[in-house]
Amino acid sequence: MGHPYRIREIAVQAGLSEATVDRVLNGRGGVRASTVAEVNQAIEDLHRQRTQLRLAGRTFVVDLVVDAPVQFSSGVRAALEAELPGIRPAVFRSRFHLTEAAPVADIVATLGRIATRGSQGVVLKAPDDPRVVAAVERLVGVGIPVVTFVTDLPVSPRTAYVGIDNRAVGATAAYLIDQWLGDASGTVLVTRGDGSFRGEDEREMGFRATQRTVAPNRRQVDLVNTDGRDDLHRLVLDALAAHPDIVAVYSMYAFGGNRAVVDAFAEAGRTYRVFVAHDLHEHNLALLHDGHLSAVLHHDLRQDMRHACQVIMQAHGALAGHPRSWHSAIQVVTPYNLPPSPG
Structure with missing residues (x-):
């Protein structure tokens, strides 16, 4: 069996003496068949562990570039x-x-500096803008893999997308709301942030298509x-005044916005039958605990x-396999399966 390993490595792996391993490798007599099998197994084990051997001592410098509300970017960090x-x-x-809500030009400038000074990989959450796509092209062109997450840039040459399937999570929200409402009539209020992020566009498309079906x-x-520059509380009050039949809410809005929605309903003297939101941050945990949210769609x-780190290692040939996109599992959290509080 051909192999690149030293006799000492094989001996340590097999738990045998170097002399015994030498006899097996060179086909000398006086060695039991079971011992030969142990040496061969040790070589197979070393083959499977070559990735770890290649990684030993490797350092990867990764740049995390995130444009998002502070609570979300802090959670990612x-x-x-x-x-x-x-x-x-x-x-x-x-x-x-x-x-947070940075001009696209600032994000592009950051990516340009990374391309100039070098990096082993970029993990990126940014608006789907042609200037950002061009900046990703420059990064990839100088050998820096780019992993988009939470929201994708599918027309860019990014290495992979990691995160939730946004169409699927929007469809899940529509399904849950329909299960709660059943045959009840009424309108669903859908709140969201800035329209420049593809992830929210895809959530809305998944929600709309599924609601149209169910x-x-x-x-x-x-x-x-x-x-986030508008007064969400006022916007919800205006929507409630214009649509007296709103009975459900699906919120894609950024961190902190759901409390404004709840408060607006209370001020208008209105109630909803179901409220589905995103991400298990402290504000949503409190709203779930108090019964203001019906369910939160969460991913780890x-x-x-x-x-994302595995994709970067694969892109550099340090980990077996080819880089490819990966979708997070969608977790449905209700007031009855809240995670335990820290401590």
């Missing part, structure tokens, strides 16, 4: 930092470029709170970060 110690024997170091006569009212950011 914490998720990446929590995963890094477990990615062994490789060593990952991360640099953070976290902004409840074709149910109306949908869309409320777009651009970049740590798992996303783990897969």
Whole structure:
């Protein structure tokens, strides 16, 4: 059996003496068949573990570029930092470029600086804008793999997308709302943030298409709170005044917005039968606990970060397999399956 391993490595793996391994490898007599099998098995084991051997001592510098509300970007940063110690024997170091509602030109400038100074990989959440796509092209052109997450840039040459399937999660929201409402009539209020992120576009498309299938006569009212600059509370009050039959809410809005929706319903003296939101941050946990949210659609950011790091290693040939996109599992969290509080 051909192999690149030293006799000492095989002996350690097999738990045999170097002299015994030498006799087996060179076909000398006086060795039991079971011992030959142990040596062959040790070589097979070393083959399977070559990836780890290649990773030993490797350092990967990764840039996390996220344009999102502070609570979300902080959660992503914490998720990446929590995963890094477990990615062994490789060593990952991360640099953070976290902004909120930044001009596209600023995001492009950040990506340009990374392309100039070098990086082993970029994990990117950014608007689907031609200038961002061009910046990704430059990164990939100088050999820096780019992993998009949460929201994709499918027309760019990004290495892979990691995160939730946004069409599927929108469809899941429509299904859950229909299950709660049953045959009840009424309108669904859909709230969302800025329209420049493809992920929210895909969630809305998945929601609309599924609602059209499961409840074709149910109306949908869309409320777009651009970049968080509008008064969401006022916008919801206006929507409630214009549509007295709103009985359900699907919120794709950024962190902190759902409390404004709940407060607006209370001020208008209105109630809803179901409220489905996204992401299990502290505000949504409190709203779930108090019964203001019916369900939260959640995905594991740590798992996303783990897969993003694996894609980067694969892109550099340090991990077996070819880089490919990966979708997070959709978790449906209700007031009855809340995660335990820390501590």
